[in-house]
Amino acid sequence: MCKHILNAQVSIRAPCCKQWYDCSECHAEKQTHKLVKTMEMGFLCKKCKKAFYKDMEKYEESDEFCPYCDNHYVIEAKIPHAVVGVEGEDARIDARMLKDERVKAKNNHSVFELDPDEEAALLDF
Numbered sequence: 001m002c003k004h005i006l007n008a009q010v011s012i013r014a015p016c017c018k019q020w021y022d023c024s025e026c027h028a029e030k031q032t033h034k035l036v037k038t039m040e041m042g043f044l045c046k047k048c049k050k051a052f053y054k055d056m057e058k059y060e061e062s063d064e065f066c067p068y069c070d071n072h073y074v075i076e077a078k079i080p081h082a083v084v085g086v087e088g089e090d091a092r093i094d095a096r097m098l099k100d101e102r103v104k105a106k107n108n109h110s111v112f113e114l115d116p117d118e119e120a121a122l123l124d125f
């Protein structure tokens with residue numbers, strides 16, 4: 001299931017890794033390489049589950065329909081706004097964790113390399 005385009009009508013075959021994805025974002029999440037652009041795109045209709053190829057160089061309006069079931073698969077994408085919000089939140093959490101990690105590392109450092117004053121203070125305690 002694609003969480004970027006909620007109303008995706010087709011899957012697209014990535015020419016680079018020969019995998020089916022609902023959108024380029026899904027590909028980016030699963031793969032570390034860039035999606036290769038091709039002139040002959042492979043599609044899989046979600047309605048009739050049949051695969052077909054389109055020459056992107058000669059793409060015209062009639063090509064926006066599945067050749068098997070006439071499903072209009074080129075449609076305005078419904079993009080869930082909540083996903084964008086959650087991603088922003090995650091980035092903030094990650095940044096905070098990175099900061100904590102640095103603070104911890106610094107503390108560890110001083111524990112292993114105590115200067116005499118600090119050692120005395122610890123013993124007093």
Ligand SMILES: [Zn+2]
Binds near residue numbers: 014015018
């Ligand atoms: Zn790929």
Ligand SMILES: [Zn+2]
Binds near residue numbers: 004005024027
């Ligand atoms: Zn997606």
Ligand SMILES: [Zn+2]
Binds near residue numbers: 045049
């Ligand atoms: Zn179809």
